Amino acid sequence: MTAREGQEELEAQFEQWRRYVLRRRELQPSDVDELEDHLRGSVDELIAAGLSPDEAFLVAVKRMGSLDELSREFAREHSERLWKQLVLTGDPDSPAADTHSRRDMWAMVLCAAGAAVSIKVPELFGLRLADDGAFYARNFTLFALPWLAVFLAWRRQARRPLIGTLVALFGLGAVAANAYPLAEESKSLVLTSIHLPIALWLVVGLAYVADDWRSSRRRMDFIRFTGEWFIYFVLIALGGGVLSLFLFHTFNAIGIIPQEFISQWLLPCGAVAGAVVAGWLVEAKQSVVENIAPVLTRLFTPLFTAALLAFLVAVVWTSHGINVEREALILFDLLLVVVLGLLLYSISARDPLAPTGLFDKLQLALVVSALAIDVLVLLAITGRITDEYGTTPNRAAALGENVILLANLAYSAWLLLRFIRRRTPFAALERWQTGYLPVYAVWAWIVVLLFPPLFSYV
Amino acid sequence: MKVAKDLVAASATPMVLGILAEGESYGYAILRRINELSGGELDWTEGLLYPLLHRLERLGYSESSWQSVAGERRRKYYRITDKGLAELAEQRRQWDTVTDALKEIWLGLGDRRPLTAIPLGCRA
Numbered sequence: 001m002t003a004r005e006g007q008e009e010l011e012a013q014f015e016q017w018r019r020y021v022l023r024r025r026e027l028q029p030s031d032v033d034e035l036e037d038h039l040r041g042s043v044d045e046l047i048a049a050g051l052s053p054d055e056a057f058l059v060a061v062k063r064m065g066s067l068d069e070l071s072r073e074f075a076r077e078h079s080e081r082l083w084k085q086l087v088l089t090g091d092p093d094s095p096a097a098d099t100h101s102r103r104d105m106w107a108m109v110l111c112a113a114g115a116a117v118s119i120k121v122p123e124l125f126g127l128r129l130a131d132d133g134a135f136y137a138r139n140f141t142l143f144a145l146p147w148l149a150v151f152l153a154w155r156r157q158a159r160r161p162l163i164g165t166l167v168a169l170f171g172l173g174a175v176a177a178n179a180y181p182l183a184e185e186s187k188s189l190v191l192t193s194i195h196l197p198i199a200l201w202l203v204v205g206l207a208y209v210a211d212d213w214r215s216s217r218r219r220m221d222f223i224r225f226t227g228e229w230f231i232y233f234v235l236i237a238l239g240g241g242v243l244s245l246f247l248f249h250t251f252n253a254i255g256i257i258p259q260e261f262i263s264q265w266l267l268p269c270g271a272v273a274g275a276v277v278a279g280w281l282v283e284a285k286q287s288v289v290e291n292i293a294p295v296l297t298r299l300f301t302p303l304f305t306a307a308l309l310a311f312l313v314a315v316v317w318t319s320h321g322i323n324v325e326r327e328a329l330i331l332f333d334l335l336l337v338v339v340l341g342l343l344l345y346s347i348s349a350r351d352p353l354a355p356t357g358l359f360d361k362l363q364l365a366l367v368v369s370a371l372a373i374d375v376l377v378l379l380a381i382t383g384r385i386t387d388e389y390g391t392t393p394n395r396a397a398a399l400g401e402n403v404i405l406l407a408n409l410a411y412s413a414w415l416l417l418r419f420i421r422r423r424t425p426f427a428a429l430e431r432w433q434t435g436y437l438p439v440y441a442v443w444a445w446i447v448v449l450l451f452p453p454l455f456s457y458v
Numbered sequence: 459m460k461v462a463k464d465l466v467a468a469s470a471t472p473m474v475l476g477i478l479a480e481g482e483s484y485g486y487a488i489l490r491r492i493n494e495l496s497g498g499e500l501d502w503t504e505g506l507l508y509p510l511l512h513r514l515e516r517l518g519y520s521e522s523s524w525q526s527v528a529g530e531r532r533r534k535y536y537r538i539t540d541k542g543l544a545e546l547a548e549q550r551r552q553w554d555t556v557t558d559a560l561k562e563i564w565l566g567l568g569d570r571r572p573l574t575a576i577p578l579g580c581r582a
Contacts, residue, residue: 031508033524034485034534038504041486064504073505077513 006053010043013057026071026078039064101284107154108280115147115276116269129264134184136268138177141197144272146170148279149207155283156210169203173448180452187393188452195397199444201226202437204279219434224348225282227293227341232278240270294349298359301342305362308339308369315376329398332377336405339370343412344433352426360420367413374406393455397447404443408436460501470502470510472549478520478538479546485511485534511536519545 014036021032039060046056064070119140127135149166158166177196182189205222212218244262251258343363415432418424477483477491485507492502514520519542526532538546 030534031512034508035504037484037531037533038486038489038508040531069503070505073503073509077509077516 010053010057013054014039017061021067024067024071024074026075031074035064035070104155104280104284107151108276111147111151112273112276112280114150115144115272118147119143119268119272120265129268134189135178137193138189138196139174140193140268140272141200142170142174142177144275145197145200145204147272148276149204151276151279152204152207152283153210156207158207158210162206162210166203166207169206170200172445173200173203176445176448180457182452182457186457188455188457191393191397191451192448195444195447199441199448202441202444205437216431216434219437220348220430222437223344223434224291224293225279227345227348228282228291229278231292231296232281233274236274236278237271240267240274291349293345297342297345297349301346301359301362301366304338304342305366305369308366308373312369312372315373329377329381329395329402332374333398333401333405336370336374336402336409339366340405340409343367343409347430347433350426352430354426356420356422360416364413364416364420367409367416371406371409371413374402374409378402378406393451396455397451400443400447404439408433408439461496461499463501466500466502467506469553470506471514472546472553473500474507474510474514475519475538475542475546475549478536479543482535482537484536488536514542517545518542 017039018032018036021027021035022029027035042060042063043053043056046059047053051059122132122135122139123129129136146166149170153163153166173196177192180188182192205219205226206213208222208225209215209218244266247258247266248262343366346359346363411432412429415424415429419426419429473492474488477488483491485504488511489502489504489507492500511520511522515522515536518539520536520538522534522536524532525535
């Protein structure tokens, strides 16, 4: 071996050691730099004493002692590192990342401000939040999600065709929400208010995955993004609620009632801006904080499984048919959505290569019991949906959703079963779920665009 | 003979501050200096040294900066501050008290016969 080769090998060993040490949360890159310098000092000295480079490396690493002990000592001095902190203004040790995250923050502030301003613009044309509730119910997400999409597209430096598609789709959403002559109390108005956000959220997804919209991995990232975004948004909303409570009561105490300010300004502007802020937070903290959605999934999968099984047992035991109320289908749709969510978020956190475990079986039990319940409901309802009440947009939408979710879960159960019996790899389930995303989008757009004319605007 | 762990830990701060008072230095050099001063009897680990250096920095006794001296690697150098010098003086005063007292005892003992157990009063 020549001296040069020895040197190269030594560098490779240092690199390997660095990567190994960096895995420790207690040790930050700057500490590892410092320790590496120490290690190099040791190695140089040992080489000078006559050892070969790799012998010197081995001895030096051995002298440094066990990594466990080292990181324990570091943790004693830097206990805050065990609590991962979200550094909003970037890492002081790397100026490049710092300017990057600063730029992100400014873009977020601009988009959030744009959202907050845009929701007050219709007021200039005489559409007041207090009087034109229907207008705002239909359009609310159109004031928030395009701004979130702008932020995401900007961050990913989206190309022209994608930007064009985004603009066209949001424009289509605006047309669908406002062009049809829907009366204030019409059923289709409610449907549009529910389905437009879903359709638009998947447009945000297009901005999120940007160029890679075919890639299953990127779509899964979007599903992860959705879960975390939702949790952050709920947390922000809770904070906003506390803020408005304090505002109301403190001002109330001095005889000013800020109700109008809170309901007309703080809440709507805060909600649309919060949607953008939540998106930015998820992007900024991606690698900082453990994803929380999969943790909740782990907690609730066993509980939901138990609840559904108990319900099934009770149905069989009492031989009591499910009492199909008018809104029952919607309730059971929501149940399927929850089960699908539990499935999705445990898929999102699962290592695709890990072997099957108890949790997978539990999941199969959850999905199968949800399917069984849903089939019972469908059997009970099919006769009545056509005869008794006739087809209304609400019932058609609820039934359509039920079919879509049922198809998804049934095939998922099949894939899970095959996975548990080691016939298919786990990735098949992941691909099935990510491949199914466009189905939701298509259905949401159908409800928004085609239902009102189909049901003659009732 | 190895110095006991507790004693190593207790003497670590004044030792590092003292070495830094000689001039700015970096981790590996500090460890070598300690080795040299104690004739290899003080068993310092990296796990003791680096967190201690970070603690001294946090307390404001030292400052650090990454520097590259000509012909050498980029290194994190530590420099003692005025506050660190004051702390060193204080620690030194305390250690002097301890070592003086110990010396008195050792000297006194030197005059007498070797240590034997002293019975605790008379058993009844």
